Amino acid sequence: MLHVDIPSVATIRQLAEVQAPGCVSIYLPTGTLPSDAAQARIELKNARDEAVGILREAELERGRLGLITEALDDLIDDENFWIYQARSLAVFVDGDHLTSFRLPNELSSRVDVSDRFLLKPLLRTVTFAQTAFVLALSQNAARLVEIVPDTAAETVTVPDLPTDAASYVGKSSIKDRAPVRRLQGSEGQKVRLRQYARGVDQALRPLLTGSGIPLILATTQPLDGIYRSVNSYQGLAPRSIEGNPEDLSDQQLAEAARPILDEIYAQQVQDFNDRFATFASQGRAITDLSDIARAATAGAIDVIAFDIDAVVNGTVDEQGAIAIEDADTAENYGVVDEIVRRAVRADAGVLAVRAADLPAQTPAAALLRFTL
CATH class of the missing domain: 3.30.1330.30 (Ribosomal protein L30/S12)
Structure with missing residues (x-):
């Protein structure tokens, strides 16, 4: 699983408010494997040296330059930080704070020094992260699959994720008669499926909330409609992967998810262009x-x-x-x-x-x- 921490709009706004001498913005690819960390650390050292050289030429106050250098050195030397990486790293540092984000996009290396932070590459990640989660949901199983460009899809461990509908509602079968209101048949089945779907949604909240990563549902009716009725995550894609997800491997789910991701981005662009035509008039x-x-x-x-x-x-x-x-x-x-x-x-x-x-x-x- 990628260890991403995509910034919220509020966080980006905070970065946009910063305006002071010696704002350093660094973007660099990190790779997704632990073996890539060593090279990424070397690139960050080189980026630090480049930034420090620019700041010296600009005659930044020595004390502030020292604080910036120290903050970058601390990040470079943080062994625990480098264990967990995504595809790119964005670092923003001035004389007061250092903020970093591990991003799912593969961004080009760049060092920018100014009196404000360079946010444009970061905003591409927020607009279209090119990664997603697929929730493969059936009555008999629930699993969350992470989809990342150029990397094999894999199932993510989600604490407290229900394993199936029947065990979650404490029944041998969701067709059993319910102890409350004596519901049975299709009505009772839908009630239990809704309880199951709500339990799945609750288990996913800690992982999804604030991530901005699209969630694509792979399921069949009636679970599709039932899950959407209890879903609390705004990033749920409007179109689902059709068919029984129990019959699909993680990689097959990833292949089916790609066109849906493209549709999400294309719809964002189309919505803007449609509004542009209206606003132009x-x-x-x-x-x-x-x-x-x-x-x-x-x-x-x-x-x-x-x-x-x-x-x-x-x-x-x-x-x-x-x-x-x-x-x-x-x-x-x-x-x-x-x-x-x-x-x-x-x-x-x-x-x-x-x-x-x-x-x-x-x-x-x-x-x-x-x-x-």
């Missing part, structure tokens, strides 16, 4: 980067979609005016990155996409709460 949809920067500064953005690969070096001033520059330095933090940061601070929805998914050939597109 109201004068509340924009694609010009200068306009988007001013809107983000004014807190006018409702939702922003941006090209995860777009790089526009430069700065955005306090009024939202853009200044484009040729090089990436510790003083210029990237225009798209800053626009997204300001949008996040104003509680805007954020969608990190590929260029082809945007409604126009531009680094970003935004829906406005009000016209400017």
Whole structure:
């Protein structure tokens, strides 16, 4: 099982609020096997050295530089931390705090030093994690399978997960007559299946809550409808894997889950583009980067979609005016990155996409709460 800790929107917003000299953002691939940890630690050491070199050139105050270096060294030397990894690691450190996230996406290595954190790659993980859980649910069995790109699917151990419907409700068969209200037949069976489904949902809560990872249901009727009626997790996919999951291996479930994951992402993109067309007719949809920067500064953005690969070096001033520059330095933090940061601070929805998914050939597109 991957050891992921995907940040919540509230956590990302907290990171977006940070603005101080010497903010270091590090992204690096870590691999999923314990044997990959040694190489990942070496890469983090190299990233530390690169960041420290940039901070020295920028003449960061020596005491603050020392605190940043010490925090990174502590993480590098933390043996327990490196035992459990996902596919990528994101580290954010200034002179006051170090925050790290183990992510299911495979992100490219990057070191960024500025007076604010680089959050754009992190937001891709929140938008489309490319990993999922499949709940294989039948009357006779329940198992949770983790789906990860380029890695074999595997069953996850879930404490207190009911093993089957009959034993969970204390019966030899869910068709037995119920001691309360003397329910029997199909009515009594549905009552017991609902109790079973509720027990499964409760067992999954500690693992799923706050993770943001999609949950895909693999089951048949009537359990499909029954489980959905008691489900408490917002990330449950609208479409299920059809057929008896007892007949499907973990890998077969993973193969069946991939198209559903693609559908979830495609629907997010389609919903944005449909709304963009509607908002455009109201004068509340924009694609010009200068306009988007001013809107983000004014807190006018409702939702922003941006090209995860777009790089526009430069700065955005306090009024939202853009200044484009040729090089990436510790003083210029990237225009798209800053626009997204300001949008996040104003509680805007954020969608990190590929260029082809945007409604126009531009680094970003935004829906406005009000016209400017």
